[in-house]
Amino acid sequence: MRVHLGSDHAGLELKDHLTAWLLDHDHEVVDHGPFVYDALDDYPVFCLRAGEGVVADRAEGRMSLGVVIGGSGNGEQIAANKVTGVRCALVWSEETAVLAREHNDANVVSVGGRMHSLEDMTRFVEVFLATPFPGDERHVRRIGQLSVYDETRELPPLPASALRGPDGTDSPSESADA
Template sequence: MRVHLGSDHAGLDLKNHLVAWLSEHGYEPVDHGPFVYDALDDYPVFCLRAAEGVAKARAAGGDDLGVVIGGSGNGEQMAANKVEGIRCALVWSEDTAKLAREHNDAQMVSVGGRMHSLEDMTRFVELFLAEPFSGDERHVRRIGQLDHYDRTRELPPLPESAIGLGPDA
């Protein structure tokens, strides 16, 4: 399986570590940069390319996944989620790493290089890559609602229990 990676200067060391770790564990890393430390680099340049790589490979029938890394992981996640067809989850624990795949069928995760130890972040990526999507009907339905909104910008219908309540009333 190919794993696309992108980061900024704050995630460069972890990205470089993950490139080696992925190779050692039978994955094919695809490094979208950066390749040198530049404290003024811009994460969208690299994270959008990683997300595009995942999206294009999956559209062609591949099983590629991706990891984006920054100081907090927030901006990197936002960048990846701008790419059509990508669901990127910010992970900060073993549970969030597994649930990103199991419940949300995320194709990418974002991690904060300044938030956790190298060992913890490597473990989060390991769990994300190993966890399959459950395929449970409720999760498929929810992902379908997100995909439909992405394509059409139409809000999903309110459930019966919410009709007449809230700002849509």
């Protein structure tokens, strides 16, 4: 599988480690940088490119995933999620790595290089890459709602249960719109 990598200075050591690990496990690596330590680098430069790479590959029918890495992983996740078609999940355990794939069909994972040991983070990425998306209807439906919103900026309709207040009357926000 092709794996796109991007990080900031705080994730550089893990990115370099992951590059070697991925190659040892027969993955094709596309490294979007950085390539040298610079404490003032800007993670969006690298994480946006990793996300774009995943989306472009998938548009061509190639299975690829992405990994973005920073100190906490938060900013990197936000950056990757700005790319239309990316679903990037911040993971901090094996369970969150599995759920990111099984429930959200995440195609990019974000990890915090300062939050966990090198071994743990490698394991999170390994689990993420190995976990398939089973395609359960409820998850496909939810992902579809997000995709439609991305394209149209129209909110999905509220379910009937959300149109009633706790006392059984119409919800004030919905009845005012009616």
